[in-house]
Amino acid sequence: MDAIYPTSNLFLSVSLIISFFILPTAAAAAPNSQLSSGQPLVDGATLISSDGIFELGFFSPGSSTNRYVGIWYHSFSAAAVLWVANRDSPLLDTLGSLSIASDGNLVILDGHKAVVWSSKVASLPSNETMAELLDTGNLVLNNSDATVWQSFDNPGDTYLPGMKVGLDLVTNVNQVFTSWRSNDDPAPGNFTLGIAPDQSTQFFIWEGDKPRWRSGRWNGQVFLGSDRFYLIKGMKLPDLSYWDLDPTNDTQCKEACMKNCSCKAYSYQAGIGCLTWGRELVDIHMFSSGGNDFYLRLAGSEFGTFSFQAVENATANFSALNLLGEGGFGPVYKGTLPGGQDIAVKRLSRNSGQGVKEFKNEVILIAKLQHRNLVRLLGYCIKRDDKMLIYEYMANRSLDVLLFDARRKLQLDWKTRYSIIEGIARGLLYLHRDSRLRIIHRDLKVSNILLDENMNPKISDFGMARIFGNDGNETNTKRVVGTYGYMSPEFAMQGLFSVKSDVYSFGVLLIEIVSGMRNSTYYNSELSNNLLGCAWKLWNENNVMELVDSSIRSSCSIKEISICINVGLLCIQDRANDRPTMSSVIMMLESDNYVHPTPRRPRFAAEIIPSENDSLIFDRKTVTRNPSITILTGR
Numbered sequence: 001m002d003a004i005y006p007t008s009n010l011f012l013s014v015s016l017i018i019s020f021f022i023l024p025t026a027a028a029a030a031p032n033s034q035l036s037s038g039q040p041l042v043d044g045a046t047l048i049s050s051d052g053i054f055e056l057g058f059f060s061p062g063s064s065t066n067r068y069v070g071i072w073y074h075s076f077s078a079a080a081v082l083w084v085a086n087r088d089s090p091l092l093d094t095l096g097s098l099s100i101a102s103d104g105n106l107v108i109l110d111g112h113k114a115v116v117w118s119s120k121v122a123s124l125p126s127n128e129t130m131a132e133l134l135d136t137g138n139l140v141l142n143n144s145d146a147t148v149w150q151s152f153d154n155p156g157d158t159y160l161p162g163m164k165v166g167l168d169l170v171t172n173v174n175q176v177f178t179s180w181r182s183n184d185d186p187a188p189g190n191f192t193l194g195i196a197p198d199q200s201t202q203f204f205i206w207e208g209d210k211p212r213w214r215s216g217r218w219n220g221q222v223f224l225g226s227d228r229f230y231l232i233k234g235m236k237l238p239d240l241s242y243w244d245l246d247p248t249n250d251t252q253c254k255e256a257c258m259k260n261c262s263c264k265a266y267s268y269q270a271g272i273g274c275l276t277w278g279r280e281l282v283d284i285h286m287f288s289s290g291g292n293d294f295y296l297r298l299a300g301s302e303f304g305t306f307s308f309q310a311v312e313n314a315t316a317n318f319s320a321l322n323l324l325g326e327g328g329f330g331p332v333y334k335g336t337l338p339g340g341q342d343i344a345v346k347r348l349s350r351n352s353g354q355g356v357k358e359f360k361n362e363v364i365l366i367a368k369l370q371h372r373n374l375v376r377l378l379g380y381c382i383k384r385d386d387k388m389l390i391y392e393y394m395a396n397r398s399l400d401v402l403l404f405d406a407r408r409k410l411q412l413d414w415k416t417r418y419s420i421i422e423g424i425a426r427g428l429l430y431l432h433r434d435s436r437l438r439i440i441h442r443d444l445k446v447s448n449i450l451l452d453e454n455m456n457p458k459i460s461d462f463g464m465a466r467i468f469g470n471d472g473n474e475t476n477t478k479r480v481v482g483t484y485g486y487m488s489p490e491f492a493m494q495g496l497f498s499v500k501s502d503v504y505s506f507g508v509l510l511i512e513i514v515s516g517m518r519n520s521t522y523y524n525s526e527l528s529n530n531l532l533g534c535a536w537k538l539w540n541e542n543n544v545m546e547l548v549d550s551s552i553r554s555s556c557s558i559k560e561i562s563i564c565i566n567v568g569l570l571c572i573q574d575r576a577n578d579r580p581t582m583s584s585v586i587m588m589l590e591s592d593n594y595v596h597p598t599p600r601r602p603r604f605a606a607e608i609i610p611s612e613n614d615s616l617i618f619d620r621k622t623v624t625r626n627p628s629i630t631i632l633t634g635r
């Protein structure tokens with residue numbers, strides 16, 4: 001998986017444009033692009049990249065007299081600074097210098113030779129360290145040919161091609177751009193642009209910690225989106241791509257932008273005209289005062305405008321060839337958007353039981369949730385009785401398709417299953433604790449776990465989910481919904497639910513993943529027990545391997561298996577209070593030294609023998625009390 005998402009399409013480089021017009025200057029006087037130890041660069045002198053495009057030196061921003069070390073386009077001089085070293089620590093006079101210190105670091109010294117800024121890398125032999133301003137605009141510090149520090153790893157407010165933006169999953173560093181405080185002060189301002197750690201395919205602009213603008217999802221080419229604009233005040237306008245004199249007011253300018261698919265932003269300037277931007281939004285500054293109003297075309301919200309025809313078209317008119325499977329509430333089709341992006345379309349059957357209420361519930365809930373272990377809703381579509389939900393496409397479909405198929409389950413080795421278990425746990429923890437809303441899923445089961453092309457699990461089907469109060473206390477519901485076999489006792493019998501009801505279902509799921517068997521169908525007549533009863537029995541007999549799916553017995557670690565079953569049994573305990581929270585579940589699964597509590601015997605789950613005493617279950621008061629329930633059917 002690519003750790004860093006490409007951005008060069010979003011921000012077309014200024015340097016690219018410039019290189020079309022400005023031919024490299026002849027290297028007659030061969031300006032220096034390099035700095036070595038013992039040869040400090042004093043204020044007034046500059047380095048120039050060998051192609052003559054970029055320049056590095058001391059400058060004063062705006063009307064300030066403070067001195068900073070920066071990089072700019074040689075031909076534009078310091079009027080358009082691309083990068084600043086000592087953003088936070090200006091020099092107050094022109095006596096400063098840039099040099100390589102005795103510890104090999106690149107440093108800025110003031111007139112008293114005190115360090116005001118340093119590249120802060122580990123000590124290196126200085127006689128082998130060199131700095132160079134490359135043709136890309138990147139300032140690098142090399143130690144015997146290895147680059148130990150570079151300005152591209154420390155972006156300012158300007159993107160240049162070759163820079164990486166976003167979360168590097170290897171180093172866990174999230175690179176963001178930060179606005180200047182003002183035209184006169186390059187110190188980090190209130191706005192940052194980058195990729196949100198958990199939403200790694202979207203760019204955000206934050207003001208402080210408040211998201212102000214979101215790019216929409218990156219589909220590899222464009223950010224998906226609809227026809228809205230977000231006003232950012234006080235902008236230094238980015239490099240212009242198009243200038244139209246016809247529109248005479250803001251409204252007309254907006255309309256001109258709306259009509260043009262490649263228009264990404266506009267700004268109407270009285271006396272100047274209608275300015276529009278295509279792809280490149282380079283060099284965005286935000287000022288504390290002054291500046292221009294700038295309208296970004298918002299990509300958008302999950303509530304995209306997919307028309308019915310477009311969905312029909314994408315799924316080849318809901319052709320049987322595109323059918324992925326039957327979801328709980330209707331068939332799911334694969335589709336391909338004109339841009340090439342694959343989607344999954346759930347078409348709710350008219351008599352599905354998922355009414356308008358559940359439909360809206362799902363749309364609203366899921367649209368607000370973003371986590372790598374939750375499936376993303378891209379849009380929805382309603383046409384009379386037809387209701388459709390459009391999701392990101394999951395190449396490996398749902399877990400039940402693999403887990404309960406004798407041949408396909410071979411592809412689910414223990415390592416994969418374990419990472420699926422961890423992913424589901426993290427997705428649930430996000431729902432319960434970390435998302436801005438606190439959510440109980442209420443219908444967690446194998447068929448609701450979807451797998452992407454890398455077998456990452458994503459929880460889906462939020463039709464039943466409920467938001468609950470901040471305390472997470474049990475709540476009573478008049479309608480009992482959920483899937484038989486995963487329902488906790490307090491939920492099935494009293495209609496009580498809490499986060500612990502999801503924990504219960506997670507426990508069932510966990511044991512199903514380890515055993516490769518469905519709780520609802522498994523019945524061992526020899527042990528006269530159901531799956532959960534068997535799990536309890538075998539765990540107590542220190543014989544957990546007996547429960548393990550035969551196809552993973554050779555690939556699994558008995559220690560991890562024991563932990564999983566232990567955790568599973570803790571989760572399915574009768575009393576909600578005895579069950580762990582999802583955060584302790586994750587701790588137990590991931591920490592080597594966790595002392596695991598001993599589970600209590602799950603009487604509710606384990607003591608009912610399905611084939612004989614089905615009726616006993618159907619007589620439970622919840623069932624009769626809740627005629628709307630459609631899932632409690634016999635086997």
Ligand SMILES: *[C@@H]1O[C@H](CO)[C@@H](O)[C@H](O)[C@H]1NC(C)=O
Nearest residue numbers: 124125126127128129143144
């Ligand atoms: C750098 O200095 C060290 C120690 O003084 C020496 O061993 C090394 O050979 C020097 N390297 C170069 C390239 O001069």
Ligand SMILES: *[C@@H]1O[C@H](CO)[C@@H](O)[C@H](O)[C@H]1NC(C)=O
Nearest residue numbers: 034130131132140142145147
């Ligand atoms: C420093 O390293 C970069 C990239 O590795 C290379 O392009 C550049 O030529 C090197 N410069 C010096 C002076 O060693």
Ligand SMILES: *[C@@H]1O[C@H](CO)[C@@H](O)[C@H](O)[C@H]1NC(C)=O
Nearest residue numbers: 246247248249250251252253
């Ligand atoms: C913008 O200009 C058009 C054409 O001159 C005019 O019809 C429209 O009312 C104007 N809109 C505003 C908001 O001034």
Ligand SMILES: *[C@@H]1O[C@H](CO)[C@@H](O)[C@H](O)[C@H]1NC(C)=O
Nearest residue numbers: 241242260262263276277278
């Ligand atoms: C559409 O917008 C882009 C970017 O602003 C511009 O380059 C292009 O000329 C516009 N096309 C028309 C037909 O106005």
Ligand SMILES: *[C@@H]1O[C@H](CO)[C@@H](O)[C@H](O)[C@H]1NC(C)=O
Nearest residue numbers: 181189190208286287288289
């Ligand atoms: C930045 O945030 C601070 C604190 O919230 C505020 O006082 C200041 O006005 C903000 N600056 C700008 C440019 O919005």
Ligand SMILES: *[C@@H]1O[C@H](CO)[C@@H](O)[C@H](O)[C@H]1NC(C)=O
Nearest residue numbers: 309310311312313314337338
């Ligand atoms: C349907 O798809 C085809 C091929 O991708 C495209 O040419 C056509 O415009 C689409 N029609 C609609 C209504 O989206």
Ligand SMILES: *[C@@H]1O[C@H](CO)[C@@H](O)[C@H](O)[C@H]1NC(C)=O
Nearest residue numbers: 309311312313314316317318
């Ligand atoms: C889809 O099928 C319906 C009915 O069979 C038909 O009316 C419609 O034109 C078809 N649409 C496409 C895009 O083929």
Ligand SMILES: *[C@@H]1O[C@H](CO)[C@@H](O)[C@H](O)[C@H]1NC(C)=O
Nearest residue numbers: 469470471472473474475577
């Ligand atoms: C939530 O439960 C706790 C412990 O049972 C109790 O102290 C608290 O008052 C409850 N909060 C609400 C809002 O019911």
Ligand SMILES: *[C@@H]1O[C@H](CO)[C@@H](O)[C@H](O)[C@H]1NC(C)=O
Nearest residue numbers: 485486487519520605608610
């Ligand atoms: C597992 O299935 C049995 C019967 O098939 C049922 O009694 C039990 O409640 C199920 N387990 C859970 C945890 O719901």
Ligand SMILES: *[C@@H]1O[C@H](CO)[C@@H](O)[C@H](O)[C@H]1NC(C)=O
Nearest residue numbers: 528607608609612613614616
């Ligand atoms: C089934 O239920 C009846 C009473 O309803 C009970 O007598 C019998 O023991 C139960 N069977 C099992 C296997 O638990």
Ligand SMILES: CC(=O)N[C@H]1CO[C@H](CO)[C@@H](O)[C@@H]1O
Nearest residue numbers: 395396411412452453454455
């Ligand atoms: C187990 C399984 O079906 N894996 C597939 C997941 O999806 C990728 C990409 O489509 C396939 O290459 C795998 O074979």
